Amino acid sequence: MKESEVQINRVDWIAVSIYFALVAIGWFNIYAVVYDSQVEKSIFDLSISSGKQLVWIGTAIGLITLIMVADYRFFENLSLIIYLIFLLILIVTPIFGKEVNGQILSIGVGEFRIQPGEFAKFATALALAKVMERPTFDLSKRNYQAIAFGVLLVPIALILLQPDTGTAMVYFSLLIMFYREGLPQWYYVLGIGSVTITLLALGVDNNLYLAAIIVLVVGGMIYLGKKSWQRILAFSLIGIGLITYIYSIDFVVSKLPPHQQNRIMVLFNPDIDPLGVGWNVTQSKIAIGSGGFFGKGYLEGTQTKFDFVPEQDTDFIFCTLGEEFGWMGSFVVISLFSGLLYRLVIMAERQKTRFSRIYGYGVVSILLFHFMVNIAMTIGLFPVVGIPLPFFSYGGSSLWSFTVLLFIFIKLDSSRATQLGRIS
Numbered sequence: 001m002k003e004s005e006v007q008i009n010r011v012d013w014i015a016v017s018i019y020f021a022l023v024a025i026g027w028f029n030i031y032a033v034v035y036d037s038q039v040e041k042s043i044f045d046l047s048i049s050s051g052k053q054l055v056w057i058g059t060a061i062g063l064i065t066l067i068m069v070a071d072y073r074f075f076e077n078l079s080l081i082i083y084l085i086f087l088l089i090l091i092v093t094p095i096f097g098k099e100v101n102g103q104i105l106s107i108g109v110g111e112f113r114i115q116p117g118e119f120a121k122f123a124t125a126l127a128l129a130k131v132m133e134r135p136t137f138d139l140s141k142r143n144y145q146a147i148a149f150g151v152l153l154v155p156i157a158l159i160l161l162q163p164d165t166g167t168a169m170v171y172f173s174l175l176i177m178f179y180r181e182g183l184p185q186w187y188y189v190l191g192i193g194s195v196t197i198t199l200l201a202l203g204v205d206n207n208l209y210l211a212a213i214i215v216l217v218v219g220g221m222i223y224l225g226k227k228s229w230q231r232i233l234a235f236s237l238i239g240i241g242l243i244t245y246i247y248s249i250d251f252v253v254s255k256l257p258p259h260q261q262n263r264i265m266v267l268f269n270p271d272i273d274p275l276g277v278g279w280n281v282t283q284s285k286i287a288i289g290s291g292g293f294f295g296k297g298y299l300e301g302t303q304t305k306f307d308f309v310p311e312q313d314t315d316f317i318f319c320t321l322g323e324e325f326g327w328m329g330s331f332v333v334i335s336l337f338s339g340l341l342y343r344l345v346i347m348a349e350r351q352k353t354r355f356s357r358i359y360g361y362g363v364v365s366i367l368l369f370h371f372m373v374n375i376a377m378t379i380g381l382f383p384v385v386g387i388p389l390p391f392f393s394y395g396g397s398s399l400w401s402f403t404v405l406l407f408i409f410i411k412l413d414s415s416r417a418t419q420l421g422r423i424s
Contacts (some may be wrong), residue, residue, distance in 0.1 A: 010417060011068075016410065019406060021339070022340070022391040025388075026053075026391055028314050030394045032304060049394050053394055056395070060399050067411050079128075085094055090117065094164060117164055118167075121170060122363075124151065128148060128174065128177070128359075128362060129354075129358040131148065132148060139181050140182055140223045148178065152172075155171060159171075163395070167386075169369075173365040175188075176368065233294055280384055282380075284316050285378075285380055287303035287320070287323040288378065291329075293328060294326045295322075296324055299324070300324060304320050314394050317393050318378045321333060344364045347410075348361050348364065348410070350416070351412070352419040355412075358407050367402070371390060390402045
């Protein structure tokens with residue numbers, strides 16, 4: 001009993017409070033999306049999204065209770081089993097799952113369905129924490145890099161088979177945790193460089209000029225520190241590689257499904273098809289911009305009421321906040337998310353074991369990616385990839401998975417005084 005009392009006293013109530021604040025604000029915004037002044041259904045009405053979300057919130061509180069009363073060692077000891085279970089579910093999802101818009105994302109019985117790709121995020125974070133917890137595990141060495149990337153890439157491959165590119169992208173956010181644990185910086189230089197070149201290649205009409213400029217810049221950098229024959233060889237190989245890469249981008253994009261090609265093109269030219277593929281982002285920006293500083297008022301959003309923005313209670317729920325509460329409301333919510341992430345970093349750094357620290361940074365990585373990409377998506381700074389806003393967007397799978405992801409770490413943090421080992 002005393003141990004339980006100590007753990008309750010050690011719960012990070014700041015993180016818990018921010019979680020419930022975000023869930024509550026999200027719930028009221030979901031009601032704003034479906035509110036109709038002509039019908040005036042109650043926010044508790046189970047026939048509309050806000051009522052259904054309240055059920056998900058209630059069950060999420062039940063999940064929180066189960067997590068907090070469980071032994072913290074349960075999550076560590078069974079982490080790999082949990083990971084394998086969700087890999088198995090991901091394997092059978094394309095076979096037994098329900099197809100919606102060409103994607104097989106959910107599995108279940110009747111109306112009760114879950115999206116395994118959402119829950120596999122915390123399972124992957126747990127598995128990575130388990131395999132990387134050993135003091136001898138060193139991400140600067142190739143063999144350990146292969147193990148870590150293997151654990152990360154398997155669920156990504158299975159999710160791409162559904163196909164769900166947006167969810168698969170989220171898993172790459174765990175590279176942030178890899179950086180904290182010692183993955184060499186050249187991986188990130190290469191990754192950021194590749195993304196930059198890709199964006200330039202997609203946004204510049206004449207790829208030949210782009211390739212020539214990049215080769216000259218890289219060649220100049222090589223010239224500063226290499227011997228003559230090494231300069232010539234490196235310059236030639238990099239030049240050939242860059243030109244091949246730039247021209248292969250168009251080929252790869254041409255093989256993507258039409259809707260994904262359109263989303264990429266809209267990023268560079270929002271006016272390419274304002275009544276078609278550019279509709280969502282254009283209307284979302286109009287909604288956010290029309291809110292001004294203080295917004296139009298709760299339940300007063302015109303873009304919301306007339307359904308100008310599709311998926312407004314899920315992927316584009318942030319534009320409802322921007323329209324009805326304006327810049328100030330958006331600032332408050334962004335501050336809450338930032339505060340939660342900052343708090344989680346503090347919690348991760350004070351852990352007594354590598355397992356807890358690594359998992360903590362996994363939580364930070366996933367939430368940060370969702371938060372940044374979802375908001376960037378609604379204001380046209382990132383392609384529309386169907387990523388929900390944590391604790392905010394409508395949906396049971398989304399809320400449950402983020403709740404489990406977060407509160408496993410809160411449980412580990414509250415038990416840190418009883419954990420053995422030390423951070424290396």
